[in-house]
Amino acid sequence: xxxxxxxxxxxxxxxxxxxxxxxxxxxxxxxxxxxxxxxxxxxxxxxxxxxxxxxxxxxxxxxxxxxxxxxxxxxxxxxxxxxxxxxxxxxxxxxxxxxxxxxxxxxxxxxxxxxxxxxxxxxxxxxxxxxxxxxxxxxxxxxxxxxxxxxxxxxxxxxxxxxxxxxxxxxxxxxxxxxxxxxxxxxxxxxxxxxxxxxxxxxxxxxxxxxxxxxxxxxxxxxxxxxxxxxxxxxxxxxxxxxxxxxxxxxxxxxxxxxxxxxxxxxxxxxxxxxxxxxxxxxxxxxxxxxxxxxxxxxxxxxxxxxxxxxxxxxxxxxxxxxxxxxxxxxxxxxxxxxxxxxxxxxxxxxxxxxxxxxxxxxxxxxxxxxxxxxxxxxxxxxxxxxxxxxxxxxxxxxxxxxxxxxxxxxxxxxxxxxxxxxxxxxxxxxxxxxxxxxxxxxxxxxxxxxxxxxxxxxxxxxxxxxxxxxxxxxxxxxxxxxxxxxxxxxxxxxxxxxxxxxxxxxxxxxxxxxxxxxxxxxxxxxxxxxxxxxxxxxxxxxxxxxxxxxxxxxxxxxxxxxxxxxxxxxxxxxxxxxxxxxxxxxxxxxxxxxxxxxxxxxxxxxxxxxxxxxxxxxxxxxxxxxxxxxxxxxxxxxxxxxxxxxxxxxxxxxxxxxxxxxxxxxxxxxxxxxxxxxxxxxxxxxxxxxxxxxxxxxxxxxxxxxxxxxxxxxxxxxxxxxxxxxxxxxxxxxxxxxxxxxxxxxxxxxxxxxxxxxxxxxxxxxxxxxxxxxxxxxxxxxxxxxxxxxxxxxxxxxxxxxxxxxxxxxxxxxxxxxxxxxxxxxxxxxxxxxxxxxxxxxxxxxxxxxxxxxxxxxxxxxxxxxxx
Numbered sequence: 082x083x084x085x086x087x088x089x090x091x092x093x094x095x096x097x098x099x100x101x102x103x104x105x106x107x108x109x110x111x112x113x114x115x116x117x118x119x120x121x122x123x124x125x126x127x128x129x130x131x132x133x134x135x136x137x138x139x140x141x142x143x144x145x146x147x148x149x150x151x152x153x154x155x156x157x158x159x160x161x162x163x164x165x166x167x168x169x170x171x172x173x174x175x176x177x178x179x180x181x182x183x184x185x186x187x188x189x190x191x192x193x194x195x196x197x198x199x200x201x202x203x204x205x206x207x208x209x210x211x212x213x214x215x216x217x218x219x220x221x222x223x224x225x226x227x228x229x230x231x232x233x234x235x236x237x238x239x240x241x242x243x244x245x246x247x248x249x250x251x252x253x254x255x256x257x258x259x260x261x262x263x264x265x266x267x268x269x270x271x272x273x274x275x276x277x278x279x280x281x282x283x284x285x286x287x288x289x290x291x292x293x294x295x296x297x298x299x300x301x302x303x304x305x306x307x308x309x310x311x312x313x314x315x316x317x318x319x320x321x322x323x324x325x326x327x328x329x330x331x332x333x334x335x336x337x338x339x340x341x342x343x344x345x346x347x348x349x350x351x352x353x354x355x356x357x358x359x360x361x362x363x364x365x366x367x368x369x370x371x372x373x374x375x376x377x378x379x380x381x382x383x384x385x386x387x388x389x390x391x392x393x394x395x396x397x398x399x400x401x402x403x404x405x406x407x408x409x410x411x412x413x414x415x416x417x418x419x420x421x422x423x424x425x426x427x428x429x430x431x432x433x434x435x436x437x438x439x440x441x442x443x444x445x446x447x448x449x450x451x452x453x454x455x456x457x458x459x460x461x462x463x464x465x466x467x468x469x470x471x472x473x474x475x476x477x478x479x480x481x482x483x484x485x486x487x488x489x490x491x492x493x494x495x496x497x498x499x500x501x502x503x504x505x506x507x508x509x510x511x512x513x514x515x516x517x518x519x520x521x522x523x524x525x526x527x528x529x530x531x532x533x534x535x536x537x538x539x540x541x542x543x544x545x546x547x548x549x550x551x552x553x554x555x556x557x558x559x560x561x562x563x564x565x566x567x568x569x570x571x572x573x574x575x576x577x578x579x580x581x582x583x584x585x586x587x588x589x590x591x592x593x594x595x596x597x598x599x600x601x602x603x604x605x606x607x608x609x610x611x612x613x614x615x616x617x618x619x620x621x622x623x624x625x626x627x628x629x630x631x632x633x634x635x636x637x638x639x640x641x642x643x644x645x646x647x648x649x650x651x652x653x654x655x656x657x658x659x660x661x662x663x664x665x666x667x668x669x670x671x672x673x674x675x676x677x678x679x680x681x682x683x684x685x686x687x688x689x690x691x692x693x694x695x696x697x698x699x700x701x702x703x704x705x706x707x708x709x710x711x712x713x714x715x716x717x718x719x720x721x722x723x724x725x726x727x728x729x730x731x732x733x734x735x736x737x738x739x740x741x742x743x744x745x746x747x748x749x750x751x752x753x754x755x756x757x758x759x760x761x762x763x764x765x766x767x768x769x770x771x772x773x774x775x776x777x778x779x780x781x782x783x784x785x786x787x788x789x790x791x792x793x794x795x796x797x798x799x800x801x802x803x804x805x806x807x808x809x810x811x812x813x814x815x816x817x818x819x820x821x822x823x824x825x826x827x828x829x830x831x832x833x834x835x836x837x838x839x840x841x842x843x844x845x846x847x848x849x850x851x852x853x854x855x856x857x858x859x860x861x862x863x864x865x866x867x868x869x870x871x872x873x874x875x876x877x878x879x880x881x882x883x884x885x886x887x888x889x890x891x892x893x894x895x896x897x898x899x900x901x902x903x904x905x906x907x908x909x910x911x912x913x914x915x916x917x918x919x920x921x922x923x924x925x926x927x928x929x930x931x932x933x934x935x936x937x938x939x940x941x942x943x944x945x946x947x948x949x950x
Contacts, residue, residue, distance in 0.1 A: 085119050085176055088484055090129060092161050093169035095481040096584060103165040107475055108257055108284040109482035110158050112144060112657045113174070114494035120152035125254065126178035129159050132171060137161055138179045140254030144656055145494075145723065148779045153494050156659040158257040160285065163480055184286040185255035195248045197258050197281070201288035202463065204260075204281065212243035212264045213279035213292060219463070229329065229433075230461075232264070232279075232294065235321040235441070237271035251280070251661055258283045261661075274300035274451075275317055280661070289462035289472055294438065295595075295662075296322060297454035301604035307638020309613075309628035311448055312374030318446035319439050324459055326412060327433040333407045337429045340402040340469060341387065341394075343477050347404070347469040351390025353430035354403060357442045358385040358423045361533035362397030368531045370557050372624055379445050385420065400477055404467050405429040413467030415460045415476040418588075422457065422535040439535075450626070452601040455535055456591060456662070481580055489575040496774060497888040497895075501577040504887040508861045512870065513573060513879050517581040521871035524585060530557050536626055539592025541566060545872035548818055549619040558616040559627045560873055561597045562589065567650025569880025571657060576884075590654040594666045596627050599641055606682035607695050610669045611641025619816075643677065643696050644761075646670060646713040648720040655724075664724060671721025674714045675733055685920035688927075694915030696733075697740055699765075700758055705913040706751050707796070709761035711741045712768040719768075719775055734772060735785050741765065743909040744791035748799045756813050762796075763827035769793050770834030777898060787904035790838050794845065797835035801852055804828055806859045822863040823875045826882035829856035833885050840900040850889075850896075857886045 092109060094101055127139030139159035147153045163170050184200035194207040198220060206215035211231040232243045246265030252258060264277040276299055282291035300315035328335075337354045338347040360366040362384030371378045384397040398420040404413040414434050419425055426440035438457045439447040449455065462473040486500040501510060516523055526542040527533065543558035550556040560566065567590045574582035599611050614629035616622040623631030630638050648670040655664035678696035680686055685693075699708020715734050722730040742765070753759045769789050776786045807814065807821040814821060832853035839846035860883070864870050889895055 085115070087130075087173040087175050088113060088488055090157075090172045090174050090482055090484060091169040091578075092163055092172065092480050092482045093167060093580070094163070094478045095580065096478055101165045101167065101478070102470060102474055104161075104163040104475055104480060106160040106162065106286065107472070107480050108158065108160050108282075108287070109480050110156065110257070110659055111482040111484070112154050112156050112655075112659060113484055114154050114489060114492035114656075115152050116492050116494075117147045117153070118149060118151050120155070120176065121150065122152075124152065124155065124176045127157060127159070128175050128177055128179035129161060129172040130175070131162070135162075136179050137172070138182045138255060139174065140256045141176070142252060142254070142659070144659070153492075154656040157482070158252075158254060159482070160256055161480065161482070182255060182285065186253070186258045186283055186285045188250055188253040188258050188260075190250070195250060195260065197260055197283050199283050199288070200286045201466075202283075202290075204283065204290070206245060206248045206260065206262055208245050208247065208265065210245050212245050212277070213262045213281065213294070214290070215245055215262075219288075229327040231325050232277065233321070233323050233325060234272065234275075234277070234296075234319055235323075236317065236319050237269070238320070239269070239271070240321070241267050241269065241272065243277060252659070256285050259661075272317065274298055274315070275449075287462075287466055287472060288464045289460060289466045291476070292324070292459045292461060293456055294324065294459065295454055295456040296449065297600050298449045298451055299601050299603070300451045301601045302451035304630075304638070304640065306632070307640060308625070308630050308632040308636075309450075309640070310374070310624040310631055311372075311450065311626065312624070313451050315451040316374075317449045319449065320446055321437060321441040322439040322447075324436040324438065325433065326414065326435070326461060328407055328410070328412070328431075331407075335405055335407045335429075335431050337389070337403065337405045338469060339387070339389070339404075339429075340474075341385075341396060341399045343400060347402070349391065350429075353428075354387065354389040355426065355428040356385055356387040356399060356401050356403075357426040357440060358399055358420050359442070360384060360423055361531050362420060363528050363531050363533070365528065365531040368557070369621075370530045370532065370537060371534055373445070374448060374624060376624060379443070380424075381444060401427055402469065402474060402477065403427055403429050403434060404469055404473075405434055411464055411467045413462045413469075413473045415473055417458050417460070417476060418538070421533050421538045423533065424535075425457075450628070452599040452604070453536075454595050454600050456595050457535075481583060483574075483578070483580075483583075486576050486578045495572070495575060496771075497885040498572060498576050499884070499888045499891055503891060504576070505890055506857075506861070506883065506887040508865065509879065509883045509887070512861075512864065513876070515871045516570075516573075516876045516880065517579065517585070523873070523876075526873065529555050532559075536596055537592075539588035539590075540596070540627065541589065541873050541877070543615055543873055545818065545820065545869065545874045546616065546619055548869070548872075549816055550621070552621055556619075557622045558620075559622055560877075561613055561615040561627055561629070561645070562593050562647050562650065563615050563645065563874065564877050565647035565650045565881065566877045567593060568647070568653055569650070569877055571650060571653040572884065573880055586654065587658065590651060590660070590663055593651065594662050598666055598669070605640075606679065607642070607677040607693070608640045609676065610673045611677075612645055612647065612670060613641055614639070614645045641673075643674065643710040643714045644699060644708075646674065646717050648717040652720050652724060667717075667720050668724050670717045671724075671730055674717050674721075675729070678733075680916045683916060685916050688921075688923045689916050689919035691916055691919065692740075692913075693917070694913060697737055697913070698915070699761060702915055702917070704758075705741055705915075706746075707742050707753075707762035707765035708759070709764035711737050712761065712765035715765075715768040715772060719771060722775070738769065738772065738785075738789055738792075739907075739910060740913050742769070742792045742796075744788065744795045744906055745909060746792075746795065748796060753799075754803060756807060756810065757815055760807070760824065763824075763831050766793060766796055766831045767827055767834070770831065770837070773834070773838055782899070782901045784904050784906075787901050788906055790840075790900055791906065793831075793835055793838060794842075797832060797849055798845070800828065800831065801848060804852075806856070806863070808863060819864060819867040819869045819872060820874050820878070822860050822867065823878040823882065825856045825860045825863075826878065829853045829860070830882060830885045832856065833889055837889075837896050837898050838900055846896065853886065857883065 625631035
């Protein structure tokens, strides 16, 4: 392992605002890719060396491996220094152990007790003790030796204190330990179906803990008529959800200080302080984005209000740092993204510190929809780490560690990715930059409809839906990760090194995991663990929030479906951050594809077995040819395969390919030139190209590879003859928007895949490259001329589509792919029939047979009655 060249790791504050503090020993975490075969084994001990020769200990955990078993993605944890300011500090990472540090994290399991020791504090976690911190004790002098804390939920007029039910160690090393704590649950009807968990991040030498609390409603929605509005009977209503941090037993005078935001110095507040963020504080703070189940906007005032023993104050947007001191004992709290996830409140005084994640001050109960969850992060510090200039203050603008674009792109772990400064397509790059820079950036657009609050924050504003909207502007429309914006932002971060991509990517990934996924196993298999669609086209989101279908004229009901299924971005987020939640969510989406197609999970199983067809339908439940439904399903299954290595995901991919396409298809009969009904066949062909890449990577150049390759080439030949830009046929489009110009990039990349897999047919390869160039240039010429080019949907498409063009122009050797020689292909399958169609036909057959039997019986009785037999 030591032969691997050192990796340059850059470290700088993620979002420097106000005062930029110097850091010493701040914990950072980043995922790094490595080329195939470079890192065998399981590296766990790492070294980071700074420019002055200072050595810093790191720990590693393998997140993903190449087919040969070598490391593809490695999660790195380290404690590093930074001088303050915005400029990055450079470290050289080597996969060799450093000198053992003086202080390390220790994790011990003794019977039912899991003890996590940082060297300053110890958390003793066992079932029955207070959730989430268990019994906490000091290991160094902190002016107290026992801490009290707990999470409480108020529902139905009763406050419930939670206890630990289970403890799972997810990560353990000398620098950081991550422990998941699940709460035991009181058997009360008001909390039926609720699950609460917390992930505790403990760092070496630190007297602080990062606590990520998740509250989930596992009940299924009723969704009558396929509408998903607020007010569902299985929603859960909370008056308050609070993390309570109490002083140790004893007494004494308390003094409190509060810094409302990053730019503000701490202010003395006397013996108490409270701060309530009621709304975002933006210009549209009370917009209809924030309607409740009654259709009202219940926000009391703009921004936040604070009150202390020394007076009251108010402001727009707070990210408070609160420190309370009693004698020599000190307790401090920071809630990152406090105002963005309003309503929230924080209080400190003689009883300790209370962080109200869903505050009682809101004035009405907080509704957690069926299958919905929310995650909050709270950083708690004791002793010196709770000083206003200490470790706790770093949590408001943490350090971001990352490699260089050259390292990410050169690893080969990311397909068709070229460093931005090497990419020849400057027109493409210019358009993409508008997503993070200027008044039409994703972050700036949040202000248009106030895309804030705990349910909304992180999502993108779908401003393109305003084009044909006839209601009061601006339209409220939520994007819900269409075309995998998470993946697109991650790729742009990796290829450019521009840290402005990072936070929107992280925020959206968290939003998708919490809000856009349906966290239940008790609804229909086609919905359980699925991803909700974006808001209905050109219609206000209304009371459906992020669940697409509100009961309103012109909106027909529905639910999660295969055509809106994106898992690759969550996988990338998991690789870059180590997020277990994103990793689990990506695998759940892959499993969702299998489950929705499993006829054994449907009521029709008594009439007809076999697959339902839900995984392959596109546009219509009766169409099972190439389309985005099967294409997106294949994409999710390939993600599941990479994350788990389980062959069943690949088996399902190959079954869907066999179902949807054949090299000898009568392509004209597919009606693919019917744009509105069939345009997305290119999404399927693109997924077919990704499948071929993966099979080649695994060395599986078998008959299934040949089947997919020949099908791709057959359709590419047809496209060469028949396809032209969508907007040249604008009269055939219901809504000829700017998005159609970008959709032509799918065609460009399908032709690029066909060129890559053309084998020895050099003439076909040349023609496919010519057509790939044509459609790329068309998109790059048509889109910039449109005034709506910076709408969210076309920008998101550009984040991922178009990258292949620049890569292949600079890496033409990637076109030389070995393909198998002529392989006999199986005959086409009979046209696929969905389970429901087969079940209905069998039902009528049985009904007819039953009527016939009854008729014969009656005839026999009549004949017998009159002596005819």
